[in-house]
Amino acid sequence: MRARRGLLYVTLVALVAVFVLPLFWAVSASFKDRGDIFSVSVLPENPTLDNYQRLLDGQPFWSWFGMSVGTATISTVVSVFVCALAGYGFAKFRFRGRQALFTVMFSSLSIPFAVILVPLFVLIVKSGLSTPWFSLIVPWVAPAFGIFMMQQYIVQAVPDEILEAARIDGAQEFAIFWRVVLPLLRPSLGALAVWSFLQTYNSFMWPLVIVSETSQYTLPLGLNILFSAENRSFDLVLAGAVLASIPTILVFLLLRKQLLDGLSAGAVKG
Incomplete structure (x- = not known):
């Protein structure tokens, strides 16, 4: 032992x-x-501190930082809400085509991003919505993994009796979702928020394709410029990487309780 x-x-x-x-x-x-x-x-x-000083003075680092943190934060908030709402619909409502729609949504997890990269780019550009703040946020507000995760958790954690009691009391469906369901989903919401933030914050391929202005680059693109330069600015890249890691560490520290509770609940109930 x-x-x-x-x-x-x-x-x-x-x-x-x-x-x-x-x-x-x-x-x-x-x-x-x-x-x-x-x-x-x-x-x-x-x-x-010369590396940090040269990075902040000679490169648009704060612009890259603001773009990454801003898009990741907005995308995470919207994504968590949309996934919870969609997961609630799949878990607790019965409607025609529900199983087929869920199967299509779940099957999309097996499609590599490279397959939809070009069609998604053409769709965004043709619709005239290729501004960075739109194109870096909207395509990822309803990830199939997040919807599936919330659907599975709601099936296990939200009893039908609670919902029926709320309906008998006269609560509307959205009020039930907002006041009854969401508080019960706090652990899974925290886990999904961490996953969603990291996915958006660390994204490289899609911003590389859709963003053209250097001042609107995200941190992965900005740091890649420094690394890809002929002089291989390892000193600036390392300073930027250290600063770029701060938001992810803060997100984990702020949501660590919900993340661990969500993982524990999944281990116990799964």
Whole structure:
């Protein structure tokens, strides 16, 4: 028993090291001069903020940062609401074509994004809605994974008796969803919000196709410019990567309770 527990702890420590050490190296290297980034020393011998200063002064970093955080935040809020509403409809309502519609929606999970990239681009451009704030948000407000996730959770976590009691009291359907269903979905909403934010915030291929102005780039595109330049600006890329990781860490810290509760509920009920 002790041997198994010891092996478990060793495995967990190894996994933590795999995920933490690259972040630790990036933070440390971002305070080094360009010539010392790949030196043997782990910690910077002469820490400097020049990398951050040159990044913020010489590049439109805050524009990239605002575009990424803004589109990811709006997309997450809208996506969580739409997925919860659609999942509620699939879970608790019976209507003609429901199973066929759900099958089509669920089957879309198997379609690679590369397959719909060109048709989606043509649709957005032809409709005259290719502005970055629209094109980076609207196509992802109803992901099939989020709808399926909410539908499964609602089936397990929301008893029909509660809904019938609310209807008997005279509550309208949307009021039931807003006041009764949503509070019960808090753990799954937190887990879905983390997933949705990371998906949008880290997206690279779609912004690369739809955004043309450098000042309207998202962070992945902006950092890619710095890395793809002839001088390979590793110092600026590392400083930008460290700053870019802050929103994702904050999102996890703010929603960690809901995320862990959602994962625990899924493990218990699934």
